[in-house]
Amino acid sequence: xxxxxxxPKYLFRKEGQNVTLSCEQNLNHDAMxxxxxxxxxxxxxxxxxxxxxxxxxxxxxxxxxVSREKKESFPLTVTxxxxxxxxxxxxxxxxxxxxxxxxxxxxxxLTVL
Amino acid sequence: xxxxxxxxxxxxxxxxxxxxxNCSYEVTNFRSLLWYKQEKKAPTFLFMLTxxxxxxxxxxxxxxxxxxxxxSILNITATQTGDSAVYLCAxxxxxxxxxxxxxxxxxxxxxxx
Numbered sequence: 558x559x560x561x562x563x564x565p566k567y568l569f570r571k572e573g574q575n576v577t578l579s580c581e582q583n584l585n586h587d588a589m590x591x592x593x594x595x596x597x598x599x600x601x602x603x604x605x606x607x608x609x610x611x612x613x614x615x616x617x618x619x620x621x622x623v624s625r626e627k628k629e630s631f632p633l634t635v636t637x638x639x640x641x642x643x644x645x646x647x648x649x650x651x652x653x654x655x656x657x658x659x660x661x662x663x664x665x666x667l668t669v670l
Numbered sequence: 671x672x673x674x675x676x677x678x679x680x681x682x683x684x685x686x687x688x689x690x691x692n693c694s695y696e697v698t699n700f701r702s703l704l705w706y707k708q709e710k711k712a713p714t715f716l717f718m719l720t721x722x723x724x725x726x727x728x729x730x731x732x733x734x735x736x737x738x739x740x741x742s743i744l745n746i747t748a749t750q751t752g753d754s755a756v757y758l759c760a761x762x763x764x765x766x767x768x769x770x771x772x773x774x775x776x777x778x779x780x781x782x783x
Contacts, residue, residue, distance in 0.1 A: 599773035
């Protein structure tokens with residue numbers, strides 16, 4: 558089955574620790590995206606990548622970093638510089654940035670204690 | 671500033687009712703409007719609309735776009751408890767090769783038996 562997987566589903570970290578969220582897709586999509594979703598707010602774009610070894614900042618990139626070493630994988634690191642990291646994080650992919658119908662993974666809920 | 675506004679924010683109906691969800695937008699360089707259904711976790715794609723007046727239909731769900739008045743509606747007929755979810759609207763805008771989705775806050779639909 559083709560799809561997008563994110564792991565883990567739930568993650569707890571202490572304040573000041575960096576944490577990396579995994580996102581893998583086997584849809585052969587070129588473009589991948591990271592969003593965060595907070596209560597009362599729409600999805601907000603953190604980073605996106607159009608092709609391997611390329612990525613761009615979204616609207617709220619501060620305190621986050623990404624890499625795109627393989628087409629299938631787009632991990633997101635939440636650094637200690639992110640002031641309010643507790644949120645629900647969603648990864649998505651699309652065929653490319655032109656055909657922008659995005660397919661989402663199941664999400665990771667990060668809680669920073 | 672680009673924005674997408676969904677209404678109502680929440681809705682409670684009984685099984686069998688018909689509901690209409692609204693999405694209005696103000697974006698520069700409109701390309702498409704997308705509807706997603708989010709049940710607890712990953713948003714799942716419902717429709718992509720690019721042309722005015724052409725209804726997209728999938729079972730009991732249908733949607734239409736009005737590019738003159740800048741809105742879309744999502745209709746659900748004969749609602750079932752399984753339709754309970756948050757329905758998200760997103761509008762794709764573009765500037766050159768840069769395309770992005772602007773997300774609404776969603777409409778939370780609860781269908782009671």
